[in-house]
Amino acid sequence: MIDRSVRPPTLIRIITLRIALFAALAMAVQAALVFADYYFDNEQLATLMIERETGKLSKGFERRHDEGPYKLPHDLVRYGIQGGFYITRIRTPTGQILYTNCDARCDNHLLPHEVNPPDLWSRMLSDGKPLAIAGGKTYEIHGDKIFIEIAILHDSDGIMWAVIGREFADHLATPMAIMLLFVLGGTLLSIRQALRPVAKAAREAGHLDPLDPSHLINQTGMPREIADLAAAVNRSLARIGALMKSQRLFTTAVAHEIRTPLAMMKLELGNIDHPRARKIEGDLDALAGFVGQITALGRLESADRALFRPVDLAKLADWVVTDIAPLVYDLNHTIAYSNLGARSVEGHAPLLEDALRNLVENAVKHTPEGAAIDVVAGPGPRLTVKDDAGVFDAPMEVPFGDLKADHMGIGLEIVRRIMALHKGRLEIEVEPGHLTAMTLVFDQAKF
Numbered sequence: 001m002i003d004r005s006v007r008p009p010t011l012i013r014i015i016t017l018r019i020a021l022f023a024a025l026a027m028a029v030q031a032a033l034v035f036a037d038y039y040f041d042n043e044q045l046a047t048l049m050i051e052r053e054t055g056k057l058s059k060g061f062e063r064r065h066d067e068g069p070y071k072l073p074h075d076l077v078r079y080g081i082q083g084g085f086y087i088t089r090i091r092t093p094t095g096q097i098l099y100t101n102c103d104a105r106c107d108n109h110l111l112p113h114e115v116n117p118p119d120l121w122s123r124m125l126s127d128g129k130p131l132a133i134a135g136g137k138t139y140e141i142h143g144d145k146i147f148i149e150i151a152i153l154h155d156s157d158g159i160m161w162a163v164i165g166r167e168f169a170d171h172l173a174t175p176m177a178i179m180l181l182f183v184l185g186g187t188l189l190s191i192r193q194a195l196r197p198v199a200k201a202a203r204e205a206g207h208l209d210p211l212d213p214s215h216l217i218n219q220t221g222m223p224r225e226i227a228d229l230a231a232a233v234n235r236s237l238a239r240i241g242a243l244m245k246s247q248r249l250f251t252t253a254v255a256h257e258i259r260t261p262l263a264m265m266k267l268e269l270g271n272i273d274h275p276r277a278r279k280i281e282g283d284l285d286a287l288a289g290f291v292g293q294i295t296a297l298g299r300l301e302s303a304d305r306a307l308f309r310p311v312d313l314a315k316l317a318d319w320v321v322t323d324i325a326p327l328v329y330d331l332n333h334t335i336a337y338s339n340l341g342a343r344s345v346e347g348h349a350p351l352l353e354d355a356l357r358n359l360v361e362n363a364v365k366h367t368p369e370g371a372a373i374d375v376v377a378g379p380g381p382r383l384t385v386k387d388d389a390g391v392f393d394a395p396m397e398v399p400f401g402d403l404k405a406d407h408m409g410i411g412l413e414i415v416r417r418i419m420a421l422h423k424g425r426l427e428i429e430v431e432p433g434h435l436t437a438m439t440l441v442f443d444q445a446k447f
Contacts, residue, residue: 012191019187023180030172038164042131046122048163050135054148057088060099061141070099078157085154091147098146109134109151117147130155197221201230208237262288290410311349313342317377320356328360332369335360342378345442347422352440355418358411359385359438367391367436381424381442390433415440 038045057079060070070090072079078086082101087109089100095113100106109125111117122135136149152159201217208215216234219227266284269277321337328335356375363373367389376384415438416426424442429435 011195012188015187015191016184019180019184023176023184027172027176030176031168034168034172035164038167042124042127043122045160045163046124046131046133046135047120048167049131049133049152049159050120050122050137050150052163052166053088053150053152053159054135054137054139057090057148057150058139058141058146060090061146072099079150085152085156087151087153089149091149093145093147105151105153109153110149111136117149125151125153129160131160194223198223198226258291259288262291308346308348310344311347311352312344313352313381313383314339314377316349316352317342317356317375317383320353320360321375324357324360328364328373331364333364333367333371333373335373335375337375338377340376340378341380342383343381345381345422347442351418351421355415355440356383356385358415359440362411362438363387363436382439384437384439386435386437388435390431390435392428392430392436 038048056073056076059073060076078084079088079101083103084101087102087106089102089106089110090098091100091113092098093116102110111121117136117138119138120135121137122133125132125134132153132155134149134151136147139146139148197218197220201219201222205217208217216237217230219230219234222230262284266281266288269281269284317339318337321335325335360373360375363371363385367373367387368391371387371389374384374386376386412426419426419440419442422442424440427439427441429437429439
């Protein structure tokens with residue numbers, strides 16, 4: 001069985017995770033290519049290491065007005081150690097030494113003093129890893145040329161890995177991050193824009209009225225693939241509507257066909273003077289009432305909101321009370337009508353008449369003789385049927401299939417459906433032995 005409590009992931013979440021996954025795979029492949037390109041090219045690595053280290057050493061000429069021409073940057077203490085693995089010599093074209101931690105090894109690895117070096121040079125001191133290199137670069141500082149030369153005899157501080165890491169950042173992390181930001185952002189924005197009409201249709205689908213053939217899923221603005229699905233759903237709704245219509249027509253036709261034989265049977269029973277004939281007449285009356293309810297239900301389910309018109313609730317209540325008053329008086333009840341400022345609503349007048357008539361008939365049939373029934377129109381968009389018996393034995397909510405013909409529940413269920421069609425509701429208030437009030441409340445804006 002499907003667990004409906006577990007909500008499926010959103011399309012945006014799925015797309016985000018998959019883009020992130022493939023971006024990670026792409027970055028892994030690109031990282032492998034960048035690593036292979038730099039790690040196995042010793043000459044290129046040596047040049048990059050020379051550029052990095054001489055560039056950092058050149059920072060020692062910044063703001064040195066009061067402390068001499070040069071001061072070793074604090075993060076390059078490896079060039080301040082005599083006899084270490086990192087050697088440097090900083091000089092001018094005239095041979096003036098500005099800074100050095102050289103010993104006799106400088107003569108073996110760096111260029112002679114009398115040689116003016118090229119703008120950038122490097123050479124390998126050994127094969128394989130870790131790299132041992134020598135080289136230098138010419139800088140123009142404060143208008144003067146400065147030669148910065150270094151030799152790395154053993155890369156104990158991991159300069160090579162720092163260079164490779166910088167290349168990763170320059171050629172992989174930054175470009176991929178920018179691309180991922182725009183690709184992912186653009187994709188999510190596009191999906192959100194494309195799904196906006198779909199989300200709107202999903203909200204509207206929860207309020208589709210199966211009794212209204214004009215209620216369909218709006219396909220405007222949907223992507224073609226989803227619009228095709230919505231069109232298929234609309235076709236299914238149309239087929240279901242046609243099936244329901246044919247079933248309603250059949251049920252209503254059967255009900256109409258039964259009414260005439262029932263009337264003839266009751267007429268013939270009236271000519272029989274026997275107590276059992278009277279009992280059968282009562283049963284026929286109950287059956288006729290049930291057939292009438294089926295007819296009302298068929299009229300309800302065939303109603304179309306597109307045909308709704310303004311209905312004056314006060315006039316409607318006045319007409320229903322006038323029409324049903326003889327029945328009320330024949331059963332030794334009284335009925336009164338009052339208007340407290342009812343206003344018009346949009347609706348189907350015959351259905352609203354059925355709803356109000358059902359409430360009055362329930363009040364007549366399920367109260368003792370002498371009960372006073374009061375029909376009130378208003379205030380506002382509401383109609384109320386009251387009686388002073390305070391008798392109510394029907395359940396507030398019962399599935400339609402569980403209702404019986406001799407129970408007032410079927411009538412109330414039809415009333416509830418009529419009110420749902422009119423975007424309203426049935427409210428019931430009971431004070432046992434004193435009052436039963438059933439109110440049709442229309443939740444419509446003022447017409």
